[in-house]
Amino acid sequence: MIAEVLSQLGEPFTGEELFDHLSDCVFFIKNTEGQYLVVNKTLVDRCGVQSKQDLIGRTAEQLLRAPLGARFTDQDQRVLRTGKPLLSQLELHVYPSGAVGWCMTTKLPLKKPSGAVVGLVGVSQDLRVPNNEAEEYSQIAAALKHAKENLSAPPSVAALASIAGMSRYQLDRRMRRIFGITAGQWLMKARIDLAEGLLAETNTPIAAVALEAGYSDQSAFTRQFRMTTGLSPREYRVARSSKE
The missing domain is CATH 1.10.10.60 (Homeodomain-like)
Structure with missing residues (x-):
């Protein structure tokens, strides 16, 4: 049923516009080289760049000076190589803009019908701030x-x-x-x-x-x-x- 709906769309649905409205969530789609294909505005802001085009076609290691990008590349390659997801990993992120924050990261492999991995999709959700008065x-x-x-x-x-x-x-x-x-x-x-x-x-x-x-x-x-x-x-x- 969902395939029937998606097949009628004028453009492929990536979720980009939806995630552009979530300021506490980083969203991305990458190819098998770990290059960004789709990103949301939050990732642009936290990387300290001007536009999405500054990220598209680049890898984490190209954006984050050594050794900051190596962790993300290792994660990506593990998901791409094994086809197994990374689920709800608690991480402390340090962004090029100087921002530091805790998040829960999930990365899922994108696969062909044959099972071959063609990329990955991921989100990093900021940890919620508790209401101390509750x-x-x-x-x-x-x-x-x-x-x-x-x-x-x-x-x-x-x-x-x-x-x-x-x-x-x-x-x-x-x-x-x-x-x-x-x-x-x-x-x-x-x-x-x-x-x-x-x-x-x-x-x-x-x-x-x-x-x-x-x-x-x-x-x-x-x-x-x-x-x-x-x-x-x-x-x-x-x-x-x-x-x-």
């Missing part, structure tokens, strides 16, 4: 406050659920409604947020930053930080300092 938030506020005050020795999700007077399942469900992420993802985000601030705003040694953020050693911290941002802590510090 009753739902007040029911978990004590648990979140406890976590933020003890990030150097971060509590478990089970401990946070106990403080909130909930089961782990109930806490996760509440966190998804308020933040759009699980309790475990929120806890990881809080630790990386602390580390990100120390890296960007202080000269604190990276080993000390790792301890402050609750990592037992610098290598474990570096692995998690790179997985989340695409950069090592040292690379992130350099990237942020160049925007000052």
Whole structure:
């Protein structure tokens, strides 16, 4: 039924005009080379360019100075090579404009009827900002406050659920409604947020930053930080300092 409707359109439906009206969401379609074919206005703004044409036909690595674009290229090539989607990955993005923000990224392969991958489509949705005055938030506020005050020795999700007077399942469900992420993802985000601030705003040694953020050693911290941002802590510090 949907194929019948789409076949009657004068131009292929890409979703571009729809996503142009979503300022909290980056949208793109890429070919097998990882080059942008379709983008929305939000991506244009965050890349600090003048128009969509400044992005079309270019790859993330061509737009983002090294090593910022490598993470996106690696993601793209993994989806294109395997044909398997990247689903709801929590990431901290650093854009050429200097903007930094958390989002949930999903990339889906585009396939021919034969199954051959011909490109990908992706979105990166900004994390929602919770209403701290809402009753739902007040029911978990004590648990979140406890976590933020003890990030150097971060509590478990089970401990946070106990403080909130909930089961782990109930806490996760509440966190998804308020933040759009699980309790475990929120806890990881809080630790990386602390580390990100120390890296960007202080000269604190990276080993000390790792301890402050609750990592037992610098290598474990570096692995998690790179997985989340695409950069090592040292690379992130350099990237942020160049925007000052």
